[in-house]
Amino acid sequence: MSINLVAESRTVTAMVAGQPYLDWPDDLYIPPEALEVFLTTFEGPLDLLLYLIRKQNLDIVNIPIAQITKQYKIYIEVMSNFRFELAAEYLLMAALLAEIKSRMLLPRQVNVEEDEDDPRAVLVRRLQEYERIKKAAEELDEIPRMERDIFIATIDTSNVNVHKPKPEVQLQDIVLALHAVLKRVDQLTHHTITKEALSVRERMAAIMIKLEGSGSFLFAQFFTYQEGRAGVVVAFLAILELSKAELIEILQAEPFGELRIRARVGGGND
Amino acid sequence: MTEKSAEPAQRVNTTVKRIVEALLFAAEQPMSVAQLQAVFPELERPERVIIEAAVEALCDDYRNQAIGLHKVASGYRFQVKTDMADWVARLFSEKPPKYSRALLETIAIIAYQQPVTRGDIEEIRGVSVSSNMIHTLLDREWIKVIAHKEAPGRPALYATTAQFLDYFNLDSLAAMPPLQELQALALEGEMEI
Numbered sequence: 001m002s003i004n005l006v007a008e009s010r011t012v013t014a015m016v017a018g019q020p021y022l023d024w025p026d027d028l029y030i031p032p033e034a035l036e037v038f039l040t041t042f043e044g045p046l047d048l049l050l051y052l053i054r055k056q057n058l059d060i061v062n063i064p065i066a067q068i069t070k071q072y073k074i075y076i077e078v079m080s081n082f083r084f085e086l087a088a089e090y091l092l093m094a095a096l097l098a099e100i101k102s103r104m105l106l107p108r109q110v111n112v113e114e115d116e117d118d119p120r121a122v123l124v125r126r127l128q129e130y131e132r133i134k135k136a137a138e139e140l141d142e143i144p145r146m147e148r149d150i151f152i153a154t155i156d157t158s159n160v161n162v163h164k165p166k167p168e169v170q171l172q173d174i175v176l177a178l179h180a181v182l183k184r185v186d187q188l189t190h191h192t193i194t195k196e197a198l199s200v201r202e203r204m205a206a207i208m209i210k211l212e213g214s215g216s217f218l219f220a221q222f223f224t225y226q227e228g229r230a231g232v233v234v235a236f237l238a239i240l241e242l243s244k245a246e247l248i249e250i251l252q253a254e255p256f257g258e259l260r261i262r263a264r265v266g267g268g269n270d
Numbered sequence: 271m272t273e274k275s276a277e278p279a280q281r282v283n284t285t286v287k288r289i290v291e292a293l294l295f296a297a298e299q300p301m302s303v304a305q306l307q308a309v310f311p312e313l314e315r316p317e318r319v320i321i322e323a324a325v326e327a328l329c330d331d332y333r334n335q336a337i338g339l340h341k342v343a344s345g346y347r348f349q350v351k352t353d354m355a356d357w358v359a360r361l362f363s364e365k366p367p368k369y370s371r372a373l374l375e376t377i378a379i380i381a382y383q384q385p386v387t388r389g390d391i392e393e394i395r396g397v398s399v400s401s402n403m404i405h406t407l408l409d410r411e412w413i414k415v416i417a418h419k420e421a422p423g424r425p426a427l428y429a430t431t432a433q434f435l436d437y438f439n440l441d442s443l444a445a446m447p448p449l450q451e452l453q454a455l456a457l458e459g460e461m462e463i
Contacts, residue, residue, distance in 0.1 A: 059456070125452075132449050137377075148355075149352055154298060
């Protein structure tokens with residue numbers, strides 16, 4: 001395609017911004033036919049800028065921004081006249097260069113020591129950062145690596161006979177194991193939940209009935225020992241619940257004396 | 271030299287050395303001293319120094335062989351000496367993989383400036399970083415996400431792994447070629463506009 005273009009444009013070399021260029025710009029170093037090849041090798045606008053700087057032996061720490069901007073723009077324009085759809089980053093860089101150039105035109109405070117004041121400083125720093133990473137990447141590519149320079153020496157272990165001793169089993173152990181299995185089977189059988197014979201609610205009602213009318217009872221009188229542990233717990237819970245509901249009062253006449261329980265006067269809502 | 275080699279020879283347990291040699295050859299991955307130690311049954315486990323001495327003695331044994339014991343980030347491995355690499359390469363019909371500049375630059379940024387976000391990489395390279403490339407690096411286990419930056423969007427922070435160093439035959443990040451110094455700025459006024 002580039003060959004075609006070159007052939008057609010014997011007289012008009014390129015159209016840049018609508019203007020026909022009859023000659024190649026003097027400062028265009030890369031033969032334009034080579035551009036296609038080149039462009040694909042650039043890793044972005046920083047890479048292209050670095051190329052322009054290095055190609056002309058310009059000092060990276062003191063780049064002539066006007067010159068480099070001009071060249072960069074020419075490249076961009078020539079590129080877009082070929083088949084390239086320029087990535088936004090290239091255009092952004094062109095804008096940045098133009099901005100730096102225009103800021104250079106503005107009068108600045110005379111403060112030569114402060115490099116950071118120079119509008120080029122940020123760009124130069126970025127170029128330097130990029131250049132050293134680019135170098136580092138090239139070096140990384142050079143150092144020996146697996147698959148290319150490093151080959152792991154291993155031996156085939158597939159024929160290694162792994163001797164796994166078979167454990168001796170005593171009959172006793174088998175019986176014990178069976179026993180354990182049977183025990184587990186038992187544990188897995190369904191068990192039914194029987195309804196709670198003793199209900200705290202029911203007991204609360206019973207206590208209230210007992211307290212109705214007559215004054216107070218001894219704490220111990222609320223427990224039926226035949227009901228066993230569960231009965232004692234239920235009765236105790238019932239007493240606590242009633243006390244919490246302020247339906248009963250728990251009294252103690254003297255320290256360490258016996259507890260008495262009586263219905264609370266005017267207690268409850270009903 | 272004679273004095274130096276005589277001293278460790280006393281410490282080297284020949285049996286342990288033979289076992290270590292066999293293990294390192296049989297293992298497909300590099301093995302660290304701790305991993306080698308862990309292979310021994312608990313009651314007869316040699317001390318760390320014994321294993322280290324064995325490894326050192328093995329290194330010496332292979333000094334003049336075509337195969338050598340080499341230390342990389344995740345441990346020791348036997349590998350073909352680099353001067354024999356060309357010969358070994360002839361064995362294989364497949365060409366070794368080539369890595370694009372984009373990938374090499376990306377991994378270089380992560381290796382030298384870690385931990386970095388994708389934004390940091392883009393800032394340095396001046397172009398956007400494709401998700402594919404990050405995925406390739408993650409899949410190869412050359413990089414991993416070590417945290418998320420406390421910034422809007424909580425971007426992932428990437429760092430290189432021991433596998434990355436193993437691949438490049440390095441035993442630590444410090445063994446990487448040093449980054450070149452940044453030149454001081456020397457911006458002068460411009461005549462031409």
